[in-house]
Amino acid sequence: MTITLRAPIQSALSPLPAPASPAMSAMAGAPGPLANTYKRASVPIVRGEGVTLIDADGKRYLDLASGIAVNALGYNDAGVNAAITTALESGLIHTSNLFRTEPGERLAAALVQHSFADRVFFCNSGAEANEGAFKFARKWARTVGSPAKHEIVSLRGAFHGRLFASVAATDRPAYRLPFRPLAGGITIAERDERELDAMLDAETVAAVIVEPIQGEGGVRIVDPALLAFLRRVTRERRIALIFDEIQCGLGRTGQLFAYEGTGVIPDIVTLAKPIAGGLPMGAILLSESVASALEPGEHGTTFGGGPFVASVALHVFERLSSPTILAHVREVGAFMGRTLHEMMARSAKVRAVRGAGFMWGVDVVEPAAAIAARARDAGVLILSAGDHTLRLLPPLVMSQDDVATALTRLEGVL
């Protein structure tokens, strides 16, 4: 029998291509070998220093994007670099969760000490944290109700990730429609007390998931009165309240956890993005009540909370939980908000400004992607959140002077 390999398999077996030359800018514009899932800026980034990124042509950018809310401590941070070096000295990058290791347990203890939580589950990304949270909430709900108590409710404008359950809880048709059928038992509700009151049936609903500040959905602060309402009814009806703090948590609002600024204490919080200084990690914080429903073997992950990534995350968490950095975010964040409101007062092209701490959304008349491209040309990196909203997520260590410079450049391109 002869076996004919399909072309991609054949090419996968051929020798690896030579490493990319240092002049990666020669690749600019070429589609390259990566899957076509992102529109990437054409000139590659080759270096990071503090709050500045440098591309292959030597152009410098003030970074108001932080790798999408990940690089809270900026780039080439001496503390993070030292934590990486120290973590390597143990010789342990990975052991699997079949063994106890100190860094993960110390990190979990630190998260518990600083939050409402009693237990922590580590994973590798934000979507994975939310998928785990849904499973944990369902398992808990089965211990307090019947198997019918499994529905998960998310809110209009939500973004919770790209896997089958997290995307089912995400309110973006373009992310959902090509991949149907999505995971079942997940419904999106209006951010409206009356509708939620009717939907949150004690017999069938296991959990509600909310981003206290919706990030991808346009930097929308969920009304604290709605959060208080949700806390009251979820408690009465024995429904788990999950806060997705993957983007807005870990210092970004000027509080260590976003829930601290809402007056509401959830049952589960999901974290990821900045937690390990740019290494992939997610975490699920759990109240004892939810955690006690779990049995060994019911959920797992090969890499989650491994000793290398957890050592680095421990350092990052010590830094992000310091009162000094949180005060800096509150103070410079207030300056950012004032400056953006002043820009709005001066320009008819800015329609609205919303946010807190180092997380701001700016509604603009023009397409946000076009403004982000012009801002890049002017040496400032910003994100969009929807067609007409700019999203600003600077590293939490950015100085007021750098924020001022970046916003002046942004106003120039507006």
Ligand SMILES: Cc1ncc(COP(=O)(O)O)c(C=O)c1O
């Ligand atoms: C609020 C929120 N939840 C979940 C996710 C998904 O995280 P990840 O991309 O790490 O899967 C994101 C990512 O942007 C997010 O902002």
